[in-house]
Amino acid sequence: MSRWPRQCSRTIGVPVRLDFAGLVAACLLAVLWLPIPPNVSAADKLIVYSGRSERLIKPVLDAFTAKTGIQVDLLSSGTTELVNRLKAEGGRSPADVFISNDAGSLEMARTAGLLRPLSMPEVEQAIPPQFRAADNSWIGLSGRFWIIVCNTTMVTPDQITSLLDLADPRWKDKIAIPNAGSEYLQAGVSVIRASLGDDQTKKFLEGLRNNAGTHVYQKSSQIVEAVAKGQVSVGVVNHYYVYRHLAVQPTAPLGVMMPDQQAGGMGAIMNVAGIGILKHTSRFDTAKLLVEFLVAEVGQKMFADLDKEYPLHPEVKADSSLVERKSFRTASVPLTKLAELREPTLLLIEQVGMR
Amino acid sequence: MTAVRRSSVSPLQLAVLASTALILLPLGYVTALALSADSTVWHRLWTTRVPELLLNTVSLAGAVALLALVLGVSTAWMVTRFEFPGRRLWEVALVLPLAMPTYVLAYVYNYLLGYGGPVEHLWQMVTGPQSRILSPQSFWGVTIVMTLDTFPFVYLLTRSALLSFNVSFEEVARTCGASQLRTMLHVTLPLLRPSIVAGVALVVLYVVSDFGAVSLLRYQTLTYAVFQQMTGRSDNQAASILSILLVVLALLFLLTERWFRRRSRFYQTTGRYRAPQRIQCEWWHATALTACLATVTGLAFGIPAYLLMMWSLSSEAQAMLDARFFGFIWNSALLSSLAAAAAVLVGLPLAYLASRKPTWLNLGCLQAAYAGYVLPGPVAALAVLVLFLNVMPFLYGTVIVLIVAYVLHFLPVGLQSLEPSIQQITPNLEEVARTLGFGVRETWRRVTLPLIRNGVIVAWVLIFLQTMKELPATLLLRPVGFDTLAIRVWLEASEEYYQLAAPSALLIVLVGLPALALLLSRDWRAA
Numbered sequence: 008m009s010r011w012p013r014q015c016s017r018t019i020g021v022p023v024r025l026d027f028a029g030l031v032a033a034c035l036l037a038v039l040w041l042p043i044p045p046n047v048s049a050a051d052k053l054i055v056y057s058g059r060s061e062r063l064i065k066p067v068l069d070a071f072t073a074k075t076g077i078q079v080d081l082l083s084s085g086t087t088e089l090v091n092r093l094k095a096e097g098g099r100s101p102a103d104v105f106i107s108n109d110a111g112s113l114e115m116a117r118t119a120g121l122l123r124p125l126s127m128p129e130v131e132q133a134i135p136p137q138f139r140a141a142d143n144s145w146i147g148l149s150g151r152f153w154i155i156v157c158n159t160t161m162v163t164p165d166q167i168t169s170l171l172d173l174a175d176p177r178w179k180d181k182i183a184i185p186n187a188g189s190e191y192l193q194a195g196v197s198v199i200r201a202s203l204g205d206d207q208t209k210k211f212l213e214g215l216r217n218n219a220g221t222h223v224y225q226k227s228s229q230i231v232e233a234v235a236k237g238q239v240s241v242g243v244v245n246h247y248y249v250y251r252h253l254a255v256q257p258t259a260p261l262g263v264m265m266p267d268q269q270a271g272g273m274g275a276i277m278n279v280a281g282i283g284i285l286k287h288t289s290r291f292d293t294a295k296l297l298v299e300f301l302v303a304e305v306g307q308k309m310f311a312d313l314d315k316e317y318p319l320h321p322e323v324k325a326d327s328s329l330v331e332r333k334s335f336r337t338a339s340v341p342l343t344k345l346a347e348l349r350e351p352t353l354l355l356i357e358q359v360g361m362r
Numbered sequence: 363m364t365a366v367r368r369s370s371v372s373p374l375q376l377a378v379l380a381s382t383a384l385i386l387l388p389l390g391y392v393t394a395l396a397l398s399a400d401s402t403v404w405h406r407l408w409t410t411r412v413p414e415l416l417l418n419t420v421s422l423a424g425a426v427a428l429l430a431l432v433l434g435v436s437t438a439w440m441v442t443r444f445e446f447p448g449r450r451l452w453e454v455a456l457v458l459p460l461a462m463p464t465y466v467l468a469y470v471y472n473y474l475l476g477y478g479g480p481v482e483h484l485w486q487m488v489t490g491p492q493s494r495i496l497s498p499q500s501f502w503g504v505t506i507v508m509t510l511d512t513f514p515f516v517y518l519l520t521r522s523a524l525l526s527f528n529v530s531f532e533e534v535a536r537t538c539g540a541s542q543l544r545t546m547l548h549v550t551l552p553l554l555r556p557s558i559v560a561g562v563a564l565v566v567l568y569v570v571s572d573f574g575a576v577s578l579l580r581y582q583t584l585t586y587a588v589f590q591q592m593t594g595r596s597d598n599q600a601a602s603i604l605s606i607l608l609v610v611l612a613l614l615f616l617l618t619e620r621w622f623r624r625r626s627r628f629y630q631t632t633g634r635y636r637a638p639q640r641i642q643c644e645w646w647h648a649t650a651l652t653a654c655l656a657t658v659t660g661l662a663f664g665i666p667a668y669l670l671m672m673w674s675l676s677s678e679a680q681a682m683l684d685a686r687f688f689g690f691i692w693n694s695a696l697l698s699s700l701a702a703a704a705a706v707l708v709g710l711p712l713a714y715l716a717s718r719k720p721t722w723l724n725l726g727c728l729q730a731a732y733a734g735y736v737l738p739g740p741v742a743a744l745a746v747l748v749l750f751l752n753v754m755p756f757l758y759g760t761v762i763v764l765i766v767a768y769v770l771h772f773l774p775v776g777l778q779s780l781e782p783s784i785q786q787i788t789p790n791l792e793e794v795a796r797t798l799g800f801g802v803r804e805t806w807r808r809v810t811l812p813l814i815r816n817g818v819i820v821a822w823v824l825i826f827l828q829t830m831k832e833l834p835a836t837l838l839l840r841p842v843g844f845d846t847l848a849i850r851v852w853l854e855a856s857e858e859y860y861q862l863a864a865p866s867a868l869l870i871v872l873v874g875l876p877a878l879a880l881l882l883s884r885d886w887r888a889a
Contacts, residue, residue: 054842061853080843083853085593088740092838095747101759101842188590221499225577236478357410362582 052078057106058086063314103288109190113145114346122283133302147279149316153195155264161240174214183222183230183242187361197348201340202273212359235259247315265335274338382727388745399599419583429509430565434516442524445640446648452655459662461874463831465574470666504581510662516561523557560778584608588738605741673864694846701768702825713780734770739834767835776821783817823881
């Protein structure tokens with residue numbers, strides 16, 4: 008290298024740069040060909056960020072488009088990822104509407120000042136107030152319950168009445184649980200903390216951690232699968248994962264237990280999927296049309312049934328395969344508290360050393 | 363004197379400095395984020411997660427590197443040094459796993475070897491109902507899946523080195539009375555070392571930055587933990603702390619690797635080589651080789667591809683093949699080729715200067731370029747997003763953001779093959795061309811470029827393939843309504859609709875095949 012003449016290295020840069028400049032220009036031109044999504048704000052179009060998976064939301068949005076002629080551009084991703092993205096984008100966000108599977112995330116978006124309050128008689132008539140933010144900056148659309156799924160060949164229903172029973176050592180290596188990053192787990196533990204206090208929750212989590220061992224899953228559907236195969240006896244998941252599995256494999260030995268229904272028990276843990284209109288949208292009125300569509304009876308039925316969830320509109324019936332909604336009661340912790348409970352809950356989960 | 367001073371700020375140098383600055387910006391952002399974290403966050407991570415994560419990550423990378431080294435070098439040796447029926451076929455087939463995303467391979471093996479899966483059923487028919495096989499969701503399970511997917515990196519670079527290898531070195535050794543084994547150990551392997559080390563380095567970087575496979579197989583590594591921190595929490599500080607650990611870990615590794623490579627620098631003295639004489643095989647020898655290669659390619663590509671095909675033929679999967687689907691294919695192919703071209707353009711000056719003028723500055727720039735690869739996808743993407751929003755908001759929401767993220771992330775893949783190819787040309791060749799009256803541009807066009815063409819093509823194809831499969835950055839930065847095949851696989855597979863994910867996964871493989879063909883086509887070899 009030292010033998011490389013210096014005057015050579017001085018001049019060699021010039022033509023190289025010229026060649027590259029041409030190629031770079033060609034590259035940029037090619038980029039400009041790409042279908043860059045138009046950012047012009049047309050009134051007959053909406054951009055929706057959705058933490059609910061595409062399969063479970065697109066048919067509803069398509070029905071909305073068919074009814075109103077409003078085009079919907081959908082971006083599906085993880086719920087917390089989207090909240091992070093919205094925070095980073097701030098006022099420059101192209102999104103008009105945020106749909107989430109978790110009330111805690113919606114409330115977090117609200118407290119971060121991302122959502123716009125809403126005053127619509129349609130919403131107030133359709134959705135009971137406990138399922139909305141106080142200023143309607145987000146509105147719940149469907150209900151989901153944290154339940155215990157069991158393999159009916161291995162467990163009889165009388166063996167478990169409460170989530171807390173799962174900390175019992177006799178379930179060692181027989182439980183599958185979601186990982187610490189799961190919004191469902193975080194919401195569930197938040198409710199338990201609010202109902203029972205930190206000490207009891209911590210003992211419960213330690214038991215759960217020991218019993219689960221390595222059966223910690225990223226996806227709830229994997230938990231249901233593990234229970235169905237008999238790899239573990241019980242698992243903790245949102246109820247619809249069980250019905251989704253049964254829809255594909257009707258003979259799977261799966262049972263749903265609605266926990267904590269005993270006298271004095273805290274009741275089943277509920278969360279909602281919901282919608283909020285973003286503060287900076289220039290298409291507020293169009294976005295309101297979508298909200299109106301989703302809280303109306305047709306939209307409610309469709310939104311809930313696609314994922315086997317419970318509609319929040321009191322007049323709309325849930326899918327007939329689900330446990331009758333009136334047969335069980337719900338924990339009394341308000342959904343709007345989920346966001347503020349989340350940070351200390353995460354700390355507790357990490358202190359216990361769950362994965 | 364003035365000439366000397368001006369030479370240190372040549373336009374090429376400026377280009378290198380500019381691209382390095384761009385590459386370092388996201389790293390700087392992440393570092394700042396990590397350093398701004400409260401000490402309790404550091405303490406919490408250090409006491410709860412870090413030791414386990416470090417151990418897991420290092421041991422996985424080590425085990426995969428070792429296995430990939432053995433598998434990659436031995437298969438390259440088999441197809442370049444022996445002549446037997448079907449050799450050409452295996453030569454191509456061994457590269458195919460590169461087109462198979464690791465998360466797809468992980469899923470397929472999860473299905474095949476998992477609890478109650480088909481392989482376990484077979485095994486239990488033989489050995490009784492209670493026996494268990496190796497779980498894919500274990501250290502060795504992850505190691506095997508990752509090895510099967512990454513050994514072609516080593517294979518490819520070793521094979522390419524073996525083919526462009528001047529056999530006269532070996533002949534001289536043999537003439538001087540060295541045995542065949544001795545020649546191999548003392549002449550051939552040392553000459554191949556830069557390529558082998560580069561291949562292993564790619565494997566290690568790939569393993570530590572992989573998210574898809576470890577998450578599907580539930581094996582906790584730093585990258586997986588970063589992803590969990592980012593998707594499970596609304597603050598990104600913990601994620602950036604873990605990312606910094608990962609970057610430090612990778613830089614330590616890269617410095618070691620560089621030290622290894624600096625100790626061995628060889629120049630090809632002519633532009634012409636004689637193809638090595640292949641050893642003609644007896645039938646039993648050929649059978650053994652074929653069995654060996656068939657097992658490897660079957661496990662890494664054949665079986666997964668067959669399953670994907672079967673799933674794609676299911677009626678549910680067929681129902682979703684519509685016009686939208688062709689859009690995804692187009693998006694994927696276009697994005698990947700643009701990203702690959704851009705990365706090669708950025709990479710060439712970096713590699714060139716670092717080889718020809720290995721000053722601390724130039725080597726530092728080159729080293730810095732590796733940072734993007736180890737910065738975990740989601741974190742790098744977040745950094746790119748923040749930078750674009752603050753510096754060039756008018757570009758936000760376009761594919762340019764994505765391409766920048768890809769270049770940042772995959773540049774090292776290109777450098778790993780650009781660098782050795784530039785290093786193999788002795789500067790004398792360029793000097794001679796200049797002495798004989800060629801202009802600088804002419805020298806570059808007629809001497810340098812043809813000699814490094816292999817390296818450029820390999821770099822382009824490797825980046826193309828990697829971009830095709832990339833997930834976290836695409837998820838975070840894609841413009842609304844702009845989905846790629848990888849996104850489709852993820853959207854379906856993360857909801858366990860594996861039959862629906864299969865067509866997209868199969869297409870990632872299919873779109874990758876022409877690129878692989880380019881990699882293996884014969885005409886680029888004889889420069």
